[in-house]
Amino acid sequence: MSGLYIHIPFCSSKCAYCGFYSVPSMKRKGEFLDVLKHEIVSRRAYLQGEKVETVYFGGGTPSLLKVEELETILKNLHDHFEIDPEAEITLEANPDTLSLDYLVGLRSMGVNRLSIGIQSFFDNDLTYLSRRHDSRHARQCVGWAREAGFDNITIDLIYGLPTSDAEQWSRNLDCFFELGLPHLSAYALTLEPNSILTKQIDLGKTSPVNEEDAVRDYGILCQKMAQQGFQHYEISNFCKPGMHSRHNASYWFGTPYAGFGPSAHSYDGKSRQWNVSSLEQYVGNGERNPEGLTDRKGGKTENGKLFEKEILTLEQRYDEYVMLRLRTMWGIDLKYLKSAMGERFSEHCERQAQPLIAQGRLSQRQGILFLNDEQMLFADGIAEELFW
Template sequence: MNHGDVGYIRASVQHHPNVAGLYFHIPFCHRACTYCDFHFSTSLRTKEPVLAAMRRELRERIGELKDEPLDSIYFGGGTPSLLGPDELAMLLGDVRSLAPVAPDAEITLEANPDDIHAGALDAWQGLGINRVSLGVQSFREDRLRWMNRSHGARQSLEAIARLARAGLATWTIDLIYGLPGMDLAEWDEQLTIALDHGMPHLSAYCLTVETRTALHKQVADGRVQLPADADQAAQFEHLMQRMHRAGLVQYEISNFGKEDHFARHNTSYWQGVPYLGIGPSAHSYDGLHRRWNVANNVRYAQGVERGDRYWEQETLTPAQRINERLMTGLRTIWGVELAPLGDEFSRLNASTLNRYLALDELEIRDGRLLLTAKGRHFADRIASDLFMPAT
């Protein structure tokens, strides 16, 4: 059986077309992690005006979701767990007073291990938060120091033990592989620790060097040497095999979950369900337009307050919509339904499709285009090779 077959059959019926997602970007962190290029500030000076602006933006824009019931509410960032329970309660209270929330909605909070104490978990669950996404990244102290994370290895283990006992609907952890000097033994040890703690879901990312990060400078200066592509590929292969053996379905290139533990928020995003993003740098999608808020706390808060424009927007062309479906959909076990892509897509891509089918990197099943286990190593390249030209 191919990796992911079980997940394909069951999970393909999870898609809810008439629902929407809500995303809050909480743009504050305890520290700046070496590799991170998300929008955040390590100063809490703008917290109050930013939260006030987010409440206002929510009131002004909730109508864009056209009364579709909210299936997922996601607090991402940044580090949402540094908000107090009263601040989270305020935002969730606003949501519930403004929009229908599905009774079984997934409500996720991204958290750092140093913010997980017994009192916090009780408070979050009391607010209806039923999924916690824990930014572990590594269980090794030296790695965490190198990443400039704000937590230590022991805090991760304690946080995981608390999450496992807390009675949440689900929880997940993030780990990073492809680190400088990392070998298969180290990566295997990381996965063993996570699995031994009963982790129901894992997001595992290969280290990438983004511009405007401390890591970028360290690599440019020659202070840090990245592993060879072959080593990173071997770690990715090992990850897929270990998760498969442990019964976690690779339902997206970087995401593995036991059945019934797949992330609804991310899955909706990959399946093109509309979502509303609130806060500095947050993105929104209504099926036709992409909109993104300014990635600057002061300019965001002032823009919302004064009624100035604080976002940019683009209308996606038919070609861009197809390319987005390919870019996100191909990475998932649901793949991309071929018929809606149109005849022109099949005509223009006939030879590329045949080549990847012959290489056993793509397959077509039930009218859907899917990556094979081999093709998952080259997801982005395959997707971009199939892109429709700009019109």
């Protein structure tokens, strides 16, 4: 079992809060598609013949590509990897790029899960975030997606916004429920280093972000989603039973995956590698070698390649397992730790967990360590206390 991720690094413009790698220009699209094609071919052995169960087009804004361009990428993936006929094929889309015709095209080329970046159903929030769509168009896109034949639809919302309050956030969630969708990803607004929003706040040009608002909104989120029968399966993700993102779940289960395109990460079970976060370097006269792509004309990463690689030690794999699984409803399985990594790791984890359990920050049931709903927002800090 394995997954494929394709990073499409283009956006129509840069949203103020964005921390993802993308460029606000399509100028190098042709070169990108050419190098991407080659990268897929050159790394066809990366997953060692493992069957692919999920394909994910992320970005950036994958829906800026034409249906035919996405179809060509998918065909190339089919030609070089063994993709299960029942594979989950997700595409991230922004409302300002969607039309009914486009969505019909996506559905017929094989995309079966759509992730729409709505972020809010209130226009004052959307203006603050410098999104390109309005709430009316966002709803229209969900209607078109259904008409085009998508039933596996998820949307993103952002909470903790200074333009919103508890009531507005609660109404935002009601708008989501009215649409009857099976999945929601909800993220706290974070100030990414060097984002436009961070700079604007530093200069006093826009409203600052208050962490307490995010904690308040998270409480509302957890409560309302549970009332509506959604499973809280990861800090930021909620689904109707059986409708979780199979692709994202595979990251939390340590499934191997290959990532293509600038800034894409890959994992083969023993090592991680990540492509350079630069379209310039990715396409810049890429020269092929058996290990991937190297750059001829400067712009090299430290080791002269277009990706960096790290072989993970057992201790690093333990830390990753703890960090990733603590964020999920599946929790840390002490029996798995013992069998896969050894007794010293399961014992260390259990020992470190005791004070956290006593403080009510962690629970243990049948050999599994979980975070309670309201503690999920603090998962990273709690995980650090369990690290090796």
